[in-house]
Amino acid sequence: MSHPLHILAVAGSLGEKSSSCAVLKLVVEQLRAAGCEVDLLDLHAEPLAMFSPDTTYAAPHYAALAARVARADVLLLATPDYHGSLSSALKNFLDHCWKEFAGKLFAAIVASHEKGLTVHDQLRTIARQCYAWSLPYGVSFADKEDVQDGRVVSENFQKRLAMLVHDVRVYGELLARQRRADLAGKEPGFLARHRK
Ligand SMILES: Cc1cc2nc3c(=O)[nH]c(=O)nc-3n(C[C@H](O)[C@H](O)[C@H](O)COP(=O)(O)O)c2cc1C
Numbered sequence: 366m367s368h369p370l371h372i373l374a375v376a377g378s379l380g381e382k383s384s385s386c387a388v389l390k391l392v393v394e395q396l397r398a399a400g401c402e403v404d405l406l407d408l409h410a411e412p413l414a415m416f417s418p419d420t421t422y423a424a425p426h427y428a429a430l431a432a433r434v435a436r437a438d439v440l441l442l443a444t445p446d447y448h449g450s451l452s453s454a455l456k457n458f459l460d461h462c463w464k465e466f467a468g469k470l471f472a473a474i475v476a477s478h479e480k481g482l483t484v485h486d487q488l489r490t491i492a493r494q495c496y497a498w499s500l501p502y503g504v505s506f507a508d509k510e511d512v513q514d515g516r517v518v519s520e521n522f523q524k525r526l527a528m529l530v531h532d533v534r535v536y537g538e539l540l541a542r543q544r545r546a547d548l549a550g551k552e553p554g555f556l557a558r559h560r561k
Contacts (some may be wrong), residue, residue, distance in 0.1 A: 368541065369402045370401045370438050370538050371401075371403075371437050371438045372404070372437060372438065372439040372533065372537065373403075373404050373433055373440055373441070374393050374396075374404070375406045375408065375409060375440065375442050376389050376402055376404065376409065376457025377443055377451065377452045377458065378443070378444065378454070379387050379410055379454050380409065380410075380445070381409065381470065383408040383409065383445070383476075384445075384508040384512045385443040385445050385474060385475070387445060388506065388517070389441070389472075389474060390405070390515075391440065391506055391517065391526070392529065392530060393441075396441075396530055396533065396534065399530065399534055401537075403441075404433055404437070406458070408455070413426075413454070413461070415446050415459050416460040429453050430461060431462060434461075435465045435484030436530040437469065438469055438470070439469060439533055440469060440472070440497070441468045441472050441473075441506065441533060442455060442472070442488060443476075444475055444488075445475070446478070446481045449479075450484060451475075459495075462495075464495075466496070467496040467555075467556065467559055468497070468547070468559070469540065469541075470477070470533070470537045470545075471488060471491075471492040471498065471501070471502045472529060473485055473500075474503075474504050474505070474529070474535075475503060475505040475507075475560070478508075479542070481503065482505075484505075485503030488511070496555060500529075500536065504526065504528075504529050505517035519533070524535075548560055548561075
């Protein structure tokens with residue numbers, strides 16, 4: 366039985382003309398063309414109420430959101446660099462789940478004028494806390510230099526996006542296959558506690 370790779374792509378800028386969202390959409394197109402099933406969650410178009418541990422789990426929107434995350438094999442996250450960190454909108458989204466992230470691949474695109482290294486580090490920390498894998502690198506770009514009016518204008522950045530599309534697909538599939546096997550098996554791996 367073949368399993369298409371399911372990707373949840375999350376656009377974490379609330380800016381109307383967000384460059385990180387524009388780049389994410391280009392990557393989504395390429396992943397779909399390569400046969401992946403991609404669900405796009407644009408937090409500008411679909412605002413998410415602030416997470417509260419007291420009320421969110423019983424809120425009407427929560428079950429559908431958690432199901433979208435549960436269905437994904439890969440979390441592809443795009444965010445602007447805000448004060449050396451991820452956007453509050455993306456952090457708020459990430460706060461909504463953790464078990465649903467376990468054993469999955471996180472990949473990130475950051476709009477930054479400073480390479481976004483601290484943002485990637487923080488996303489990696491969040492992934493680790495939730496038992497998720499991270500790609501061993503992050504992709505960053507500078508608005509106007511690399512992207513103009515939603516178009517990629519730098520050859521270097523174009524190449525890094527092609528690398529990202531390849532690696533999300535290849536490593537996403539490898540990890541998804543192993544995750545399914547571990548969830549279905551009886552071995553004592555870290556996913557044992559997530560068996561139903
Ligand atoms: C509140 C705020 C904080 C920011 N902090 C940084 C920063 O620390 N480093 C940086 O390189 N850019 C910073 N920026 C610039 C944004 O990261 C940059 O404009 C980015 O391209 C916006 O992405 P977007 O178009 O997807 O929203 C900041 C912008 C805002 C509004």
